[in-house]
Amino acid sequence: MTFRTNHSIYIELTMTLTEIQIKKIEQLVSNFQDTPGALLPLMHAIQDDLGYVPEDSYSIISKAYNLSIAEIHGFVTFYHHFRTHPSGKNILQVCRAESCQAMGSEEIELYCKDTLGIDYHETTDDNLITLEPIYCLGNCACSPAVMINDNVIGRVSKKKIDDIIRIAKENL
Amino acid sequence: MTLKIYIPIDSTALSLGAEEVYRAILLESKNRKLEIEIVRNGSRGLFFLEPLVEVETNKGRMAYGPVDISDVPSLFDSEFFLGRPHKLCLGLTDEIEWLKKQERLTYARVGITDPLNIEDYEKYDGFKGLKNAIKLEPQLIVKEVTESGLRGRGGAAFPTGIKWQTVLDAPSEKKYIVCNADEGDSGTYSDRMIMENDPFVLIEGMIIAGLAVGADMGYIYLRSEYPHALAVLNKAINIAKENNYLGNNILGTDHNFELEVTRAAGAYICGEETSLLESLEGKRGMVRYKPPLPAIEGLYGKPTVVNNVISLATIPIIMDKGGSYYADFGVGRSKGTLPIQLAGNLKNTGLIEKAFGITLRELLYDFGGGSATGKSIKAVQVGGPLGAFIPEAQFDTPLDYEKFSEIKAVVGHGGIVAFDTTADMSKLARYSFEFCAIESCGKCTPCRIGSTRGMEVIDKIKSGKDQEKNIKLLKDLGETMVEGSLCAMGGMTPFPVISALNFFPEDFGVEKKETSA
Numbered sequence: 001m002t003f004r005t006n007h008s009i010y011i012e013l014t015m016t017l018t019e020i021q022i023k024k025i026e027q028l029v030s031n032f033q034d035t036p037g038a039l040l041p042l043m044h045a046i047q048d049d050l051g052y053v054p055e056d057s058y059s060i061i062s063k064a065y066n067l068s069i070a071e072i073h074g075f076v077t078f079y080h081h082f083r084t085h086p087s088g089k090n091i092l093q094v095c096r097a098e099s100c101q102a103m104g105s106e107e108i109e110l111y112c113k114d115t116l117g118i119d120y121h122e123t124t125d126d127n128l129i130t131l132e133p134i135y136c137l138g139n140c141a142c143s144p145a146v147m148i149n150d151n152v153i154g155r156v157s158k159k160k161i162d163d164i165i166r167i168a169k170e171n172l
Numbered sequence: 173m174t175l176k177i178y179i180p181i182d183s184t185a186l187s188l189g190a191e192e193v194y195r196a197i198l199l200e201s202k203n204r205k206l207e208i209e210i211v212r213n214g215s216r217g218l219f220f221l222e223p224l225v226e227v228e229t230n231k232g233r234m235a236y237g238p239v240d241i242s243d244v245p246s247l248f249d250s251e252f253f254l255g256r257p258h259k260l261c262l263g264l265t266d267e268i269e270w271l272k273k274q275e276r277l278t279y280a281r282v283g284i285t286d287p288l289n290i291e292d293y294e295k296y297d298g299f300k301g302l303k304n305a306i307k308l309e310p311q312l313i314v315k316e317v318t319e320s321g322l323r324g325r326g327g328a329a330f331p332t333g334i335k336w337q338t339v340l341d342a343p344s345e346k347k348y349i350v351c352n353a354d355e356g357d358s359g360t361y362s363d364r365m366i367m368e369n370d371p372f373v374l375i376e377g378m379i380i381a382g383l384a385v386g387a388d389m390g391y392i393y394l395r396s397e398y399p400h401a402l403a404v405l406n407k408a409i410n411i412a413k414e415n416n417y418l419g420n421n422i423l424g425t426d427h428n429f430e431l432e433v434t435r436a437a438g439a440y441i442c443g444e445e446t447s448l449l450e451s452l453e454g455k456r457g458m459v460r461y462k463p464p465l466p467a468i469e470g471l472y473g474k475p476t477v478v479n480n481v482i483s484l485a486t487i488p489i490i491m492d493k494g495g496s497y498y499a500d501f502g503v504g505r506s507k508g509t510l511p512i513q514l515a516g517n518l519k520n521t522g523l524i525e526k527a528f529g530i531t532l533r534e535l536l537y538d539f540g541g542g543s544a545t546g547k548s549i550k551a552v553q554v555g556g557p558l559g560a561f562i563p564e565a566q567f568d569t570p571l572d573y574e575k576f577s578e579i580k581a582v583v584g585h586g587g588i589v590a591f592d593t594t595a596d597m598s599k600l601a602r603y604s605f606e607f608c609a610i611e612s613c614g615k616c617t618p619c620r621i622g623s624t625r626g627m628e629v630i631d632k633i634k635s636g637k638d639q640e641k642n643i644k645l646l647k648d649l650g651e652t653m654v655e656g657s658l659c660a661m662g663g664m665t666p667f668p669v670i671s672a673l674n675f676f677p678e679d680f681g682v683e684k685k686e687t688s689a
Contacts, residue, residue, distance in 0.1 A: 001192070036472065037434070039454035044396075044435050078456040078613075079437035081396045097358030097607075098553055098600065099589045102516035103544070135440060135607065137397050138361040139184050140515035140587065141219035141522050150399040154187035 001163055003151040005089045005171055017056045024049055025057045029064045038065065039075050043082055052083045088123040088130040090168045092116075093147040096133045099140035103155075108144050109133075111158050115165065128168055175208045175253045176228035181287070182215035182368050183400040184361065189241065190223040196244040197225070204248060214369025216283030217523030218270055226265055229255035235262040270520065270539060275501060277509050278486045279525045282369045287404055290411050293372045299417065301491030305380045306425055313384040314340055317487065319495030321507025326352055326443070326480030327555060327584040327660075329573045335477060338467035339385040342475035347387035349378050350452065350471060350478045353394040353401075354436050354443040357556025359587030362511040363481035365523060367394070367401040370485070371408035375431060377484035379417065380491055381477050382429045390431045391471075393448050396438050405433050440611040444659045445478040447613060458613045459659045480585070482511060503529035506572045506583075516552075516589035517543045526571075533567040536590060547592040551675070553600075555584020557607055558664035560671035561597060580667065597676035601669040602630045608665040618653040619662025625649060626669065633680050643682065646673065 017025075028045045032038040042061070046053050058072045076082045094109050112131055116124050123130040139145035142154030148164050179194045180186075194210065201208040218224060224237035225247075234255040236247065243260060250258045262268055276282070285292040293299070305313050318333025339347060351374065355363040366374055378390045394402055409431050412418045420428045434452055436442050442451045446460035449471050470476025486508070490498045499507045506528035512535060514521045519541035536542070536549060543549050551561045560581040562569070569575055576583050591600075608623035629646045633639055650666030657663040677684050 001189070037452050037454035040434060040437065040451060043437070074456055075454070079439050081436075081438035098557060098603070099359045099515040099587075101600070101603070102589055102591045102595065134397060134438075135611070136356055136358045136360075138355060138364040139187050140359045140361055140513065140589065142184055142187060142222075143516060145187065147397070152183050152187040152400075154184060 001151075001153065001160070001167060003090075003148050003164075003167065003171075005149065005168075017054055021050060021054070022056075022060070025054075025060055029061055033064065039067075039072070043076060043079075047082060050086075052086050055084055088127045089172070090128060090149055091130045091132060091147075092164065093132045093134040093137075095135070095137050095139075095143070095145045095147075097136040097140075099136075100144040103143035105144035105156075108146070108156055108158070108161065111161055112146075115161065128172075129165065175206065176211060177208055177253060178211045178213045178226040178228075178233065180215040180222065180224060180283070181212040182222075182365065183398075184219050185215045185222040185224070186400070188219075188222050188238070192241050193223045193225065193239050193244065196241040197247075200244050200248050201253075206253065208253060211286050213285060214281075214283045214287050215365065216265065216271060217279070217365060218268065218520075219522040220520040221262065224262075224265075225252075227253055227255050231255070231264060233265045235265040235268060236260045237262060270522070270524075273539075274525050275509050275527050276525045277489050277498065277501070278366070278373070278482060279370070279511060279523065280489065281373065282365060282523075285370070287369050287371055288407055288411060290372060290415055293370075297492060298372055298488075299376055301488035302376050302380055302417070303423070305383055305491045306423060306427060308383075310340055310384050310386060313380065313491065316495040317384070317490060320490045320498040321495075321502070321505070322483060322486055322490065322498065323506070323573065324480055325482035325486070325510070325585065327357070327582065329583070332479065332483050335467055335479070336381070336384050338465065339387075339475045339477050342468050344475050346389075346472075346474045347385055348471045348474055348476040349381045349385070349387045349390040350445075350449070350476055351378055351390065351392040351481060351484055352443060352445060352448055352478055353392050353398075353481050354440075354448060355395060355398075355481070355585070356440040356443045357558075357585050357587055359515040359553065359589035360513050360556060360585045361515075362513055362523060362586060364398055364401055365511075366481050366485045367392075367398070368404050371405050372412065373485045373488055374405075374481055375408060375412050375418070377487035378431060379422065379429050380487050381479065381484060383427060385475070385477055387477065388428045388430065390429065391452060392431070392433045393436055393442070393452055394433050395436045402433060402435060409433070439613075440607075441613045441659075441661055444661065447659070448478065449476065456613070459615050459661075461658065482585075501527040503527075503570065503572055504574060506574070510571060510583070510586045512571065513587045514540050514590075515587060517545060517549070517592045517595075518590045519544050528572050529570050531568050531570050532562065532588070535571075535588060536567065540590065543590060543592040545592050545594070547594065549590050550593045550595050551591050551597065551672075553589045553591075553668060554587070555582040556587055557604060558582070558660055558667060559584050560667040561600070561675065562671070563675040580671070582664075582667070597672040597679040598630060598634055598681075599679075601672040601680075602627055604665055604668040604672075605630065608661060612661060616657045616659075616662050618649075618656040619665070622649055622653045622662065623665065626653075626665075630669075630680070633682065636681055639682055643673070646670075 221237040447457040451457040605626035
């Protein structure tokens with residue numbers, strides 16, 4: 001099992017944007033200026049780059065796209081994929097859907113929470129892993145499944161969760 | 173002669189270590205100074221045997237699986253690369269019973285070819301359907317699709333031909349083809365398999381759809397949970413462009429067609445077509461009122477074909493072999509084949525493309541081999557989180573849209589999730605409401621609020637509090653949601669809940685007699 005950490009530009013846990021980040025957002029906003037349905041690809045681009053969609057980006061988008069801040073906030077918060085706060089260096093998503101339940105995912109969920117000492121939507125103190133629930137990874141033939149960053153792992157056992165955490169630490 | 177070995181690149185195969193096996197085989201062949209060509213093919217869909225490694229021999233492809241990296245040295249020692257015996261040898265791939273009993277039409281190439289090799293695609297009948305269609309008047313394409321009897325494979329089972337006819341007849345300068353690739357139903361992975369393992373067939377289907385209704389722009393709305401499919405599709409679109417299948421003047425004709433992939437963002441509701449269109453327009457995925465139908469006023473208010481991946485990926489074979497060829501498969505009004513996905517607690521899981529008419533029992537036992545844990549199968553859920561739970565007594569129901577509807581169940585997208593006797597059906601029923609509460613777009617009150625109230629009522633029933641009253645309340649709530657919701661999210665969530673209560677009252681701490689009403 002191998003995987004890489006998530007973000008190309010990793011940023012510290014701070015809610016104030018740096019000059020570089022603002023420039024980056026402005027650049028992305030202008031890239032999608034003429035794209036129909038721009039908000040969806042734009043938010044993906046921002047999150048791919050910065051690791052999250054900072055609320056401070058709303059005013060930049062608002063001016064460029066002639067949308068209210070409320071509309072942008074409404075959009076971002078509607079979709080589970082977008083986060084408005086930085087995540088840890090790795091994102092561990094545990095599938096909660098029926099097929100995985102049939103193969104004991106509940107135990108895996110509890111094990112992840114216990115081992116990492118966090119609940120869903122939280123990040124470990126050392127900033128190593130953010131834990132998220134997910135509803136189906138399309139890996140239902142090999143349940144239970146989890147995804148670490150962009151890598152799906154099938155037939156997950158407690159041992160495989162230990163391996164994931166170990167590799168995440170080694171990747172540092 | 174160069175030796176040829178096939179190692180799948182499908183994400184389920186990868187989730188079981190196919191990449192590590194690939195690297196181990198590559199290294200071992202170098203160490204042994206063997207000249208081996210490794211092809212990264214798609215998966216055959218026999219996921220219980222993945223990672224499944226195949227070797228080309230003069231008798232056909234020989235299969236070995238499931239291969240772990242620790243097996244690699246012994247495979248080389250027994251010269252598996254020449255198709256020689258080994259404890260993991262499964263014989264010729266085409267002779268494996270599981271595969272041999274299938275009728276692969278839409279999935280004819282899946283697992284055989286390298287997904288991104290367009291010459292491979294052409295060699296195995298790829299683009300034949302398009303080459304036939306491009307010579308035809310739009311009306312004749314629609315006629316062929318109508319004759320095939322193809323119905324929407326996403327779950328709603330609406331006749332594809334009628335949808336296309338509506339878009340064709342709608343006067344407009346601009347029309348769109350939208351592929352719904354937001355495969356969110358648990359237990360389903362057939363869309364993912366097409367996109368990762370045979371992406372050109374989807375592209376070909378979308379181009380034909382464009383020709384049929386007069387659209388020159390297509391979008392694939394792909395769920396964000398499928399990063400591997402995203403990468404494959406984007407590469408495939410570029411390759412198709414380079415080969416003049418996409419872009420302007422397709423194959424030297426006057427026809428143009430552009431295609432883009434849009435990444436969704438993790439909202440289950442966006443698999444509902446109107447919510448999908450809102451999302452594609454860059455808004456919250458709130459369900460729209462119907463009418464107007466998307467076929468008349470769809471994306472940006474223009475006539476739009478919204479079809480599921482499998483529906484579109486089935487178009488090429490219909491245009492290649494004819495609508496009546498496809499319609500010859502299946503039973504009653506359920507024509508053709510369905511990619512059935514075995515999931516959950518089963519010994520042998522994977523993709524089975526079969527003509528409609530096969531029974532659940534045949535699928536669960538003949539193909540599935542019973543439960544993975546060895547216990548009896550208590551219930552199955554067919555068609556995703558909105559499908560009813562089906563008890564053992566109904567396992568002889570044939571897979572057929574109408575027959576399923578008679579037992580208040582749905583075929584949906586063809587996913588079957590099996591549960592053994594350890595499953596607590598009241599927990600699953602509660603989860604159905606919880607999922608609805610998490611994923612509801614919030615437009616309709618019964619769905620938005622009913623889902624949360626439903627969880628509470630189930631808790632009360634389980635705690636034994638005013639059971640009779642609360643069971644009545646739960647059934648009332650179910651009816652309100654079914655009647656009072658705009659889309660299937662609220663409108664179908666009661667199906668799994670009420671079926672669980674009716675068939676397994678003991679799991680709710682209720683005596684059987686109290687639920688019959």
